[in-house]
Amino acid sequence: MDTVVSGIRSTGNLHLGNYFGMVRNAVKMQYENKCYFFIADYHSLTTHPNPVDLHMNIKQVMAEYLACGIDPDIATLFIQSDVPEVCELYLLLNMNAYIGELERTTSFKEKVRKQPENVNAGLLTYPVLMAADIIIHRANKVPVGKDQEQHLEMTRKFARRFNTMHKVNYFPEPEAYNFGEELIKIPGLDGSGKMGKSEGNGIFLVDEPKTIRKKVMRAVTDTGPEKQGQEPSEPVKNLFTLMEVMSDPGTVEYFREKHASCEIRYGDMKKQLAEDMINFTTPIRERINEIMSDNNYLSKVVREGAEKARESAGKTMRDVREIIGYRSF
Numbered sequence: 001m002d003t004v005v006s007g008i009r010s011t012g013n014l015h016l017g018n019y020f021g022m023v024r025n026a027v028k029m030q031y032e033n034k035c036y037f038f039i040a041d042y043h044s045l046t047t048h049p050n051p052v053d054l055h056m057n058i059k060q061v062m063a064e065y066l067a068c069g070i071d072p073d074i075a076t077l078f079i080q081s082d083v084p085e086v087c088e089l090y091l092l093l094n095m096n097a098y099i100g101e102l103e104r105t106t107s108f109k110e111k112v113r114k115q116p117e118n119v120n121a122g123l124l125t126y127p128v129l130m131a132a133d134i135i136i137h138r139a140n141k142v143p144v145g146k147d148q149e150q151h152l153e154m155t156r157k158f159a160r161r162f163n164t165m166h167k168v169n170y171f172p173e174p175e176a177y178n179f180g181e182e183l184i185k186i187p188g189l190d191g192s193g194k195m196g197k198s199e200g201n202g203i204f205l206v207d208e209p210k211t212i213r214k215k216v217m218r219a220v221t222d223t224g225p226e227k228q229g230q231e232p233s234e235p236v237k238n239l240f241t242l243m244e245v246m247s248d249p250g251t252v253e254y255f256r257e258k259h260a261s262c263e264i265r266y267g268d269m270k271k272q273l274a275e276d277m278i279n280f281t282t283p284i285r286e287r288i289n290e291i292m293s294d295n296n297y298l299s300k301v302v303r304e305g306a307e308k309a310r311e312s313a314g315k316t317m318r319d320v321r322e323i324i325g326y327r328s329f
């Protein structure tokens with residue numbers, strides 16, 4: 001059985017793109033692996049959030065992942081800052097992380113460009129903290145997107161460096177978790193690309209029905225097919241893709257035929273799509289809201305998650321201290 005670690009960014013609500021991408025896979029993964037899912041709330045300090053926002057974001061993310069089906073009795077779901085052991089490993093790894101290699105990291109260079117007014121040491125050592133998150137549970141698999149591949153590469157380097165330096169074979173070198181064909185790409189409503197956080201392009205799991213209707217009705221289309229059997233344009237293709245995920249096959253077929261015979265009315269198609277999205281998201285939204293108003297449940301989940309995570313992290317740190325030479329007399 002593999003040990004999986006996955007860090008969840010603590011900003012931004014989940015949208016359908018996240019749901020059919022990472023989240024649904026995380027839910028599946030928990031049954032087949034030993035999973036550690038955590039909210040990366042130390043990492044989020046690099047942008048200096050205020051205390052109220054920080055707290056509310058953590059709560060919201062927790063509620064959303066639980067509502068989507070992460071089972072805290074099966075996976076270990078926790079908040080990063082509840083596990084101080086990770087800070088100790090971060091400090092130790094920092095002694096063997098070189099300024100040059102950290103400065104060359106793509107994500108760091110991007111931050112320097114985007115926020116020159118806040119280039120802090122936390123940003124520079126972000127990959128070291130991420131490595132600590134992963135290897136503290138001696139994970140061998142990490143589900144990451146393209147943008148995190150370099151960080152995972154650095155994690156392997158730091159793990160290897162520790163092993164070599166101390167002539168041990170203690171930390172596994174974690175690999176990317178391969179989703180294979182299972183990742184469904186969800187397009188946005190703006191005609192191109194994939195669903196993201198930007199306004200108007202995404203449908204969030206917490207969106208109310210009237211918001212969903214408004215967003216879908218504003219989705220980009222075209223002026224309509226001009227000849228029979230014509231391929232749909234890019235924005236219309238995207239709507240069909242969304243419909244394939246959200247609606248039943250008969251509905252998709254109906255609108256495909258209407259398009260092929262040039263009789264399609266995009267307004268009708270959007271109305272249908274919006275209702276199917278509402279049907280899909282409503283139970284999840286209700287569950288999110290239910291969890292958000294149940295502080296007893298949330299604090300139980302968080303407490304038990306921290307306990308399980310600290311047990312695993314604590315064991316690693318006892319070994320690491322011994323290996324490094326912090327020994328009792």
Ligand code: TRP
Nearest residue numbers: 005006007008009040130133134
């Ligand atoms: N850097 C990751 C992101 O931006 C979040 C993260 C932090 C993470 N620590 C991690 C992901 C450990 C996987 C494993 O999405």
